[in-house]
Amino acid sequence: MTDITAAIDPKLFRQLLGCFPTGVAVITTTTADGKPVGLTCNSFSSVSLEPPLVLFSLRKASSLLGSFVAAERFAINILSQSQDALSGRFASSKIADKFEGVDWAPGPLGTPLIDDCLASFECRVHARHEAGDHDIFIGEVRHMGTGSSEHALVFYKGAYMMLAESLRKQVLEGRLDTPAIDEAYRALYGTLLRLACERASGAEVDAIEAATDEIERHQGLLAAPQRIEALARFFSSIAQAGHNEALRLMAQTMTAVLRERLLHVTPSIPRPDVFPLRREVVRCLRDRDADGATAALDELIATLRRDTPE
Template identity: 70%
Template sequence: MPEVAEDIRRAIEPAQLRQLLGCFPTGVAVITTCAPDGTPAGLTCNSFSSVSLDPPLVLFSLRNASRLLPAFQAANGFVINILSEQQDALSGRFASSRIEDKFDGVAWRAGQLGMPLIDDCLASFECRVHAAHEAGDHTIFIGEVRHLSAGVPDQALVFYKGAYMMLAESLRKLVVEGRLGDADIDEAYRTLYGTLLRLASERATEAELDAVHQAADAIEAHPDDAPLKERIASASAFFASIAAAGHNEALTLMAQTMTSVLRERMTHVLSVRPRPDLFPLRRKVAHNLRQRDPEGAAAALDELITQLRKG
């Protein structure tokens, strides 16, 4: 049995696990505490969860590799600060490894337990540590809520599929209202995916190159009366396979945003119909990528976009 469990563990790809876990929307919080010397410490987290109402218990998990782990292990409590959709910059600040003093310029005050409460959050939960358990590459901190307070009457900042839902919703509104022009969208595709194709020419594995070809095959396999949902999924998969082959997480997040734009345009704006004239152009992109020809792949993408607009 242990050998079977080990085989299953090896079969789980971390990148795919992270991607599929992202299908579950989560709120975003900044977890704060005080280091042994009394200085405030905090980090962005979307693993916050309720555990029990009686007694009132909540939890969050922290990477064992985090440099803040010792501070939380030494502290006797922590605060969960739930962020509003206006606080996305704050989320980025506390998630950044490049900013040494996370609290510089941030409005906060000491709570009843002496730990930092960040101003203008939706809610704050001041907790005493109830238990801490090491689990894999994370440590789970369970806290007993001792004090709580409601904050601003705003919408929550939500994280979904690697991006803030607030951003996705804003883009969706722009697309549906026709405020994103074809020229701007085409330029964005050429710039973003042209860069990803150049990176993929250097970094892609053979399996990832196969995935680009398979995504092109899937589009060509659609019957003429294929449902719109299937066409959207296959078109998105083609560009997602290019993004995955580029091995750049920041650009992949941007690509996910562009996928949201593509989905909304195909649903609400474009007249979607079979386009066999585009088949050889997608194959040209995939072929040049297979040949590790970045300029040829980018040029083929440019042809694809130009032909798409002609249709």
């Protein structure tokens, strides 16, 4: 349970917000000289049916804030699963002209509508409110349309849900073999352990040790669900301690793979023989011994692949 007397940690706040799946949209408008501009957004939401109102929020630090403040209209383009590349394009700060090579056309209100989206809403600006480090734009829908019949592009816990579902399917169908998964764990978590030895706080190492305690506490056959969750926390705590957002998102995917394998492919069984190896990982983290931590991880993975001892 979160301590209500403690300050809200921005990283944890963002992580927990990611537990709520959202659709992905590209919000578009035109500048004063008629140039189309847009950005990726997952803060789109409905507000009212009568009148038909929707909203999205935009960071005050966004380079496009001035364009949207000056515009009288904007459009919401709801992306499909096959448009994940568009999501990345309109989210990138390295691409100057987001519309270059993108198929689009002006809608009835003159706002840029991207081809083949699931749905589009052209809006007249109804209100704008400042809210912390964002501005909230409320639009009155004046025109709407439908397009592709595909599934929506969904964002969940820092990744596209279609990726998570694809990995889950591959695991259940046995198309991800054990050596490949082990190699991925060694590469990803080996890197994260090295980063954690440099960057982890004492509290973050404590969290890894607490997950280790929890794994050892739930060793009965009937305690498999609790043991699986503790295993997931052990690895996710390592990812958190590495302080690298990109690698942490990759680790979330690997945690999903771990859960699916232990629940449906290779059932979790008690393994007290690996207790000392997890403890060694924690000890090396406290000592800032990166080589020792990665060696203990390698031995942990190798030992888990051996037959269960008598």
